[in-house]
Amino acid sequence: MNKSIRIASGQGFWGDLIDAPYQQVTRGPVDYLMMDFLAEVTMSIMQKQKLRNPELGYARDLPGQVARMLPHLVEKNIKVITNGGGVNPLACRDAIFREAEKQGIKGLKIGVVMGDDILERIDELTAEGIELANMESGGPITDIRDRIVSANVYFGAYPIVEALRQGAQIIITGRTTDTGLTLAPMIHEFGWARDDWDRMAAGTVAGHILECGGQSSGGNFLGDWKSVPDLAHIGFPIAEAFPDGTVFITKHEHTGGLVSVATIKEQLLYEIGDPREYITPDCVADFTSIRLQQEGENRVRVSDVKGRPDTPFFKVSASYHDGYSASGTLTYAWPDALEKARAADRILRTRLDDLGLHFDEILTEFVGHDSCFGPLAHMPEEINEVVLRIGVRGKDREHVTRFGQELAPLILTGPPSVTGFAGGRPKPSDVIAYWPALIPKTAVTPQVIVEEN
Numbered sequence: 001m002n003k004s005i006r007i008a009s010g011q012g013f014w015g016d017l018i019d020a021p022y023q024q025v026t027r028g029p030v031d032y033l034m035m036d037f038l039a040e041v042t043m044s045i046m047q048k049q050k051l052r053n054p055e056l057g058y059a060r061d062l063p064g065q066v067a068r069m070l071p072h073l074v075e076k077n078i079k080v081i082t083n084g085g086g087v088n089p090l091a092c093r094d095a096i097f098r099e100a101e102k103q104g105i106k107g108l109k110i111g112v113v114m115g116d117d118i119l120e121r122i123d124e125l126t127a128e129g130i131e132l133a134n135m136e137s138g139g140p141i142t143d144i145r146d147r148i149v150s151a152n153v154y155f156g157a158y159p160i161v162e163a164l165r166q167g168a169q170i171i172i173t174g175r176t177t178d179t180g181l182t183l184a185p186m187i188h189e190f191g192w193a194r195d196d197w198d199r200m201a202a203g204t205v206a207g208h209i210l211e212c213g214g215q216s217s218g219g220n221f222l223g224d225w226k227s228v229p230d231l232a233h234i235g236f237p238i239a240e241a242f243p244d245g246t247v248f249i250t251k252h253e254h255t256g257g258l259v260s261v262a263t264i265k266e267q268l269l270y271e272i273g274d275p276r277e278y279i280t281p282d283c284v285a286d287f288t289s290i291r292l293q294q295e296g297e298n299r300v301r302v303s304d305v306k307g308r309p310d311t312p313f314f315k316v317s318a319s320y321h322d323g324y325s326a327s328g329t330l331t332y333a334w335p336d337a338l339e340k341a342r343a344a345d346r347i348l349r350t351r352l353d354d355l356g357l358h359f360d361e362i363l364t365e366f367v368g369h370d371s372c373f374g375p376l377a378h379m380p381e382e383i384n385e386v387v388l389r390i391g392v393r394g395k396d397r398e399h400v401t402r403f404g405q406e407l408a409p410l411i412l413t414g415p416p417s418v419t420g421f422a423g424g425r426p427k428p429s430d431v432i433a434y435w436p437a438l439i440p441k442t443a444v445t446p447q448v449i450v451e452e453n
Contacts (some may be wrong), residue, residue: 002189007182007239008207011035012213014059020236020448022211025072028252031189031240033069034178035060035082036183036211037361041173044319044432046086047150048120056093057088058172066170074105075167081160081181085172087117087150092172107421108453111168113159115447116175117382117438119151125443132316132437141437144320148433149317153439156281156310158194158445159205160184166450169286175317176385177280180209182239190243200286201307202245209267209302210237216267217298223266230256235351247302248295257300277400281315281441284308297447305403313438322433323360324400328407328446329367330419334384339417341366341388347414349391351406359394359403387420390400392432 008019008030014037037059051056062084066073073080085092089112105181118125122141125132132151141148152175161184163171183203186192196342209216217237218228235255240248248406251259268287272278275287289306332340333394345364352362365388370377393405404426411418430452 001191001243004187004240004448005031005189007032007034007185007241008035009036009210009211009213009238010235011082011084012211012215013036013039014061014192017060018065022068023255024252024409025069025076025078026234027134027255028251029080032185032267033080034207034210035062035080035084036178036181036213037082037084038086038175038178040317040434041150041319041432043087043317044149046366048090050088051321057089057212058086058092062092063095063278067098067103069110070100070105072104072293072298074108074396076171079168079174079185080170081184082171083173083176083178084139085174085343086110087152087174089114090170093451096172096346100453102154102267106453108170109166109168109450110453111160111163111166111171111448113155113171113173113176113446113448115445116153116155116173116447117151118153119148119378122148122151125439130439130443130444132439135436135438141318141435144435145198147320147322148435149319149321151316153311153444154281154315155407155412155446156180156440157184157187158282159448162418163450164188168450176185177282179204179212179280180282181380182207182210183282186241186444194395195309197307197309198233198305199245199307200283202247202302202305203241204280204285204307205268205287205290205305206241207240207301208240209264212270213237214257215270216263217251217259217328221258221263221266223262223391225368228256228258228387232256243387245305247301248299249302250299259300261292261294261300264292264300264302279311282308283309306333312441313442316437316439318435318437319375319432320435322431323393323395324428325391325393325431326400326426326428327389328404328419328426329387329389330407330410330418331385331387332415333417333419334382337383337386338366340417341386344388344410345390348406350411355406357399357402358396359392359399361393363391364393365389393409397428404428
């Protein structure tokens with residue numbers, strides 16, 4: 001058993017700082033690099049890409065990022081764990097193998113976790129009485145069956161643990177929980193028992209801290225954000241984990257950003273419901289039990305985390321087509337900027353109504369006045385400029401298209417002092433809606449494949 005391991009965060013989402021993973025493996029010692037690419041909407045985007053091209057469906061940044069790191073990964077025996085495989089982890093693996101071959105690197109073991117994609121099994125599951133009911137509305141998934149784009153089960157840490165046990169140096173998964181990417185190496189390295197709920201919860205909390213990349217090392221920090229040094233060169237967080245479940249959050253020396261009790265607290269509050277019941281496939285963590293202590297510059301101790309047994313269900317993240325949307329902007333300048341923008345909004349809505357167009361929703365924001373705070377926005381004495389941002393959502397594509405044709409005419413047929421229209425008419429985009437559900441763990445089996453090039 002190792003005395004401790006260092007797990008570095010390399011990505012917080014698909015589109016994060018592309019150099020962050022390389023910096024994590026080159027600027028100081030780490031044993032593992034976790035890279036979180038997925039969000040609920042990401043899977044539907046990847047599924048659509050795969051339908052157009054069966055070789056796609058994964059985070060296309062990933063093979064190039066791994067290629068750049070490969071010499072360092074091999075030399076230092078750093079293991080990479082990522083859910084960037086999306087809906088096509090095998091294709092992602094093959095792309096990384098090709099990058100390794102270009103560099104003459106042989107003997108690279110890559111593990112793939114599959115089985116989370118249940119899109120083709122929905123009819124079979126519903127026939128067996130598994131309704132996949134919406135967790136919010138209670139409706140059965142059959143209500144949207146003909147519009148489903150993707151459906152993936154959130155696996156936890158244990159399929160990754162199995163891939164590590166088989167010697168994989170790079171592990172690519174589909175829809176795995178963000179926290180499982182960090183918990184898995186702790187289970188593997190420290191030999192934690194599956195029912196050691198406090199340690200399971202400790203690793204889960206560490207994963208929650210790392211999952212958003214630089215957000216826990218000073219990025220997007222609502223506290224004293226002006227005190228965060230050198231955000232241009234922010235260092236992503238690192239979890240230094242110990243067998244007893246104690247974790248220290250830190251970052252590489254001589255990097256920007258800030259690791260403090262305050263930055264960690266903000267990240268712990270990110271995307272949680274009941275803090276006493278943070279439910280994952282591996283355990284239920286009690287966030288109210290967490291103890292944080294500043295142990296030095298950019299070093300926070302996380303300890304005393306309590307956990308409870310996992311539930312008999314996996315969560316399912318499904319997405320479905322729910323109509324179309326379009327939006328556009330116009331900028332109105334002083335004097336009377338807000339009054340002009342409001343008048344333009346009234347004129348446009350009247351014209352849409354006169355045309356008999358129907359939408360599920362029309363949303364108007366006055367950027368520079370109330371787009372962040374709505375009716376709570378403070379009214380300044382004078383506004384130099386206001387951006388009118390208006391969008392529509394509806395089931396009829398032709399109606400959404402016509403909305404886009406009515407925005408630009410406001411330039412010459414509406415209030416004066418208008419600018420900022422560029423890029424052509426707003427065009428309809430697919431609206432992808434989210435369908436959360438539960439599925440018995442007995443109904444789904446993860447598949448782990450480890451191969452060597």
